[in-house]
Amino acid sequence: MYEDLKYWYLRDHKLFRTLSFGQIKQLCIITGFKKAQKGEIIYFSASDLPRIFLLKKGNIKIVAVDEDGNETIKDIIQKGDLFGELTLEADIQSNEYAKVLSDDVAICSFLMSDFENLLLRNPSLALSYTKFVGLKMKRIKNSYSNLISKDAKTRLFQFLKDWAEKEGKQVENKVVIENYLTQNDIAQIICTSRQTATHLLNEMETNGTIVYSRKEIIITDISKI
Amino acid sequence: MYEDLKYWYLRDHKLFRTLSFGQIKQLCIITGFKKAQKGEIIYFSASDLPRIFLLKKGNIKIVAVDEDGNETIKDIIQKGDLFGELTLEADIQSNEYAKVLSDDVAICSFLMSDFENLLLRNPSLALSYTKFVGLKMKRIKNSYSNLISKDAKTRLFQFLKDWAEKEGKQVENKVVIENYLTQNDIAQIICTSRQTATHLLNEMETNGTIVYSRKEIIITDISKI
DNA sequence: GATGATATGTCGGCTATATTACAGTTCTAC
DNA sequence: GTAGAACTGTAATATAGCCGACATATCATC
Missing domain, CATH: 1.10.10.10 (Winged helix-like DNA-binding domain superfamily/Winged helix DNA-binding domain)
Incomplete structure (x- = not known):
């Protein structure tokens, strides 16, 4: 039943619509699942193997801490958004954590390496994912030019x-x-x-x-x- | 001979190293090739079908013109860099052109749609390409946080x-x-x-x-x- | 409902940087 | 070589928004 839950959480995401039942199951085997309450801080960088996360419920903010200890908001993640090592390249030095903003959140995750394998086996997912990363880039470009002008x-x-x-x-x-x-x-x-x-x-x-x-x-x- | 030239220009790029000779040839059939001199302006947006460009020689700057006619530099492109519709989504409204900075430049290009097809047939290229776009994104993120702090x-x-x-x-x-x-x-x-x-x-x-x-x-x- | 923590409201001084303006310099093309 | 364009140098003025400082309001918890 719990396994089923994870399954549907992924199935639900538009990026994964092209996948067959079998492929989803495959990714689900290694899927992590986590719930957290308002105010909780979730560390998701260095410690573990690089992962990609999917926020299934609630809102979180991604906060980065620089050398001087200043905290800056990197991103606001909403229900249905992916976050984590989206570029498929683990960066070591980044010192980031996520803080829960809504009453409670549900997060699934899977290993970056497993996701990579899935992309290799599923070209049309790979293409969708590339476009998805491209869209993220466009958003940042846009904020950048807003900030300038x-x-x-x-x-x-x-x-x-x-x-x-x-x-x-x-x-x-x-x-x-x-x-x-x-x-x-x-x-x-x-x-x-x-x-x-x-x-x-x-x-x-x-x-x-x-x-x-x-x-x-x-x-x-x-x-x- | 001219065909061969285009061939090698693509073959040379690290992104395309994973491709077989046949696959490169296939993309090359539809490859465009262009030379230009210092100061020349190259329009590459709306008019034609969306394309991806590869700068083989020289330097150019990508300039965007906003509603008020203000020109801002979007990017500096160097030998070996890709530019154009890198996100694989044509955006209509963008009003951009390229200006040649070095004495002369050589540019190859291919249709976005052809490139998409190639990615579909070649998942490992798709993966590399995603990482490449991800890297671009990281660079922009970095400029962004520099600008802030x-x-x-x-x-x-x-x-x-x-x-x-x-x-x-x-x-x-x-x-x-x-x-x-x-x-x-x-x-x-x-x-x-x-x-x-x-x-x-x-x-x-x-x-x-x-x-x-x-x-x-x-x-x-x-x-x- | 008292207490501390966190969030919001307000003010004036300060500074980095934009803006305007113009002069001098170097390049380009005839 | 000369005219015009494009680039560089300099200075004075203006200003958006940062920062420190503190008051008040709201929330969380016992």
């Missing part, structure tokens, strides 16, 4: 817009987003200081563009953003 | 160091780099204004860290950088 306000707008599009629930022309991020998180994602983010969010609230609370963010008129 | 001076240092490592010729502990970039180019690469770049370069020259000219940059003591 747009100011903090514009980046915040863009971030809220993207977030709303991905996760917001539309009610008439309002959009409600479940807010699992702190203002500090948001600040880091759009690459600015906490104070600036706070200031901008309050400004938007005064303008009537959004209603902000720790639980949810309501964009009052999505057409205006 | 390092000032212009540090970014210039890092850029010169990388450039020296990639292309510099070491003579004792001096490193000589052939300088095919203008200060404006350098400024754009490290994401700062031309004036700041000029100022920093002059500062480094006064310090005796580098000797700058339009033809070459000499790093006087590589161990100090």
